[in-house]
Amino acid sequence: MIIQCPECSARYRIKEMSPGHPGAHLNCPKCHRYFSIIAPNSKGEPPTIKPGPKVLIVDDARFFREMLVDLLQPLNLNLFLAETAASALEQLQTENPDLVMLDLNLPDQNGLEVIARIRADDRFKAIKILAMSGVYRREDDAMDAIRTGADAFINKSFRPDDLRNKIEKLLD
Numbered sequence: 427m428i429i430q431c432p433e434c435s436a437r438y439r440i441k442e443m444s445p446g447h448p449g450a451h452l453n454c455p456k457c458h459r460y461f462s463i464i465a466p467n468s469k470g471e472p473p474t475i476k477p478g479p480k481v482l483i484v485d486d487a488r489f490f491r492e493m494l495v496d497l498l499q500p501l502n503l504n505l506f507l508a509e510t511a512a513s514a515l516e517q518l519q520t521e522n523p524d525l526v527m528l529d530l531n532l533p534d535q536n537g538l539e540v541i542a543r544i545r546a547d548d549r550f551k552a553i554k555i556l557a558m559s560g561v562y563r564r565e566d567d568a569m570d571a572i573r574t575g576a577d578a579f580i581n582k583s584f585r586p587d588d589l590r591n592k593i594e595k596l597l598d
Contacts, residue, residue, distance in 0.1 A: 432504075433459040453495075460495060460505035478502040479524040479597050484514040484540075485558070486533050490582070494527065497586050501593060511535035515543065518550060525596055530559040530571060538574045545575035554596040558582055 429452065430437045436456035453460050481503045485491050491507050498505065506521050508514040511532045518526070526544065530537030537557060544550045557571035560582035568579035578592055 431457060431459060432461055433457050458507060460503075460507075478504050480504045480506065480521055481525045481527060481593070482506045482508060482514060482517055482521060482523040483527045484508045484511070484532070485527075485529040486510065486531075487529075490529075497589060498593070501590060503593075511537075511540045514540065518544065518553070523553060525554045525556060525593065527556045527558060527593075528576070530557055530567075538570060541571065541574045541576050554578075556580060556592065556596060 428437055429440050431454040434454060434457040436454055438455065440452070478501075481498070483491055483494050483505060484507075485494070486509050488509070491509070495505055495507075506517055506523065508517055511534050514526070514528070517523075528537050528540060532540070537559075541555055541557065544553065544555065555576045555578075557568075557576040557579045558581075559567060559571075559579075571579045577596055580589060580592055
């Protein structure tokens with residue numbers, strides 16, 4: 427069957443899905459957007475793109491970005507990935523995400539500075555920010571992120587259920 431990416435309109439073939447199958451999570455090979463599709467129903471209607479909140483994952487570690495994608499698939503999210511602050515700020519302009527999951531230790535800019543830039547722009551006031559850090563040294567690190575404008579903080583040594591619960595609360 428042919429699927430069309432909702433972001434860049436690239437078309438590509440995937441294996442046929444049988445009615446009653448819950449759906450699939452796809453990564454567009456052209457624009458790298460992650461999205462979900464709902465399998466056709468028993469009446470033979472084509473699969474449809476699953477609506478869901480947009481989440482921008484910003485982390486310089488490819489492995490960690492991919493792990494987050496795998497962990498978040500059950501939440502029916504449309505995921506976008508960035509590995510630098512510059513790329514994240516650019517995607518904010520085009521994607522208008524509902525949530526930004528932001529590593530505080532990026533190679534090109536400090537995550538606290540990125541939070542401050544997001545909060546300084548009125549267009550992005552409604553975006554939730556989940557700050558993440560693997561270099562969590564003390565409670566003050568989390569408080570610095572919250573004081574700067576993050577809505578929540580999580581240490582990268584989280585339990586998957588804790589992360590999903592925190593994200594669901596932020597998106598409610």
